[in-house]
Amino acid sequence: DAGFAVTHLYGLTETYGPAVVNEWHGEWDGLEKGQKAARKARQGVRYAALEDLTVMDPETMEATPADGETIGEIMFRGNIVMKGYLKNRKA
Structure with a gap:
């Protein structure tokens, strides 16, 4: 209602900032507030x-179903992911 354009994304320092963003679809503009919020909370387009x-x-270490309910840990792989933590080899 205030006119803000919010970009929802997910990222970690270990992955060099934003790694997954919500790619908004124009057809979602006509949805009701609650439906828009549910769509805005989703992510899926990776860096x-x-x-x-x-x-x-x-x-x-099995993939979780994309059902919006199963809890798991986000796993990244690529050359932008840190191998470890500064001065903490065990981590």
């Missing part, structure tokens, strides 16, 4: 420099 991006169960 071009990433080799791979997925959500996995960290215990089994």
Whole structure:
């Protein structure tokens, strides 16, 4: 209502900033507020420099279903991802 254009994205320092962005579709402009918010909260277009991006169960390392309910850990692979943490080889 205030006229803001919000860009929803996800990123970590380890992946050099934004890694996944919500690519807005023009046909979503006509949706009701709640439906727009639900679409705005989604992400899925990955940063071009990433080799791979997925959500996995960290215990089994199996990909989680894209059902909007299953919880997992976001896994990035590519040359923009840090190998470790500064002065913390174990990490």
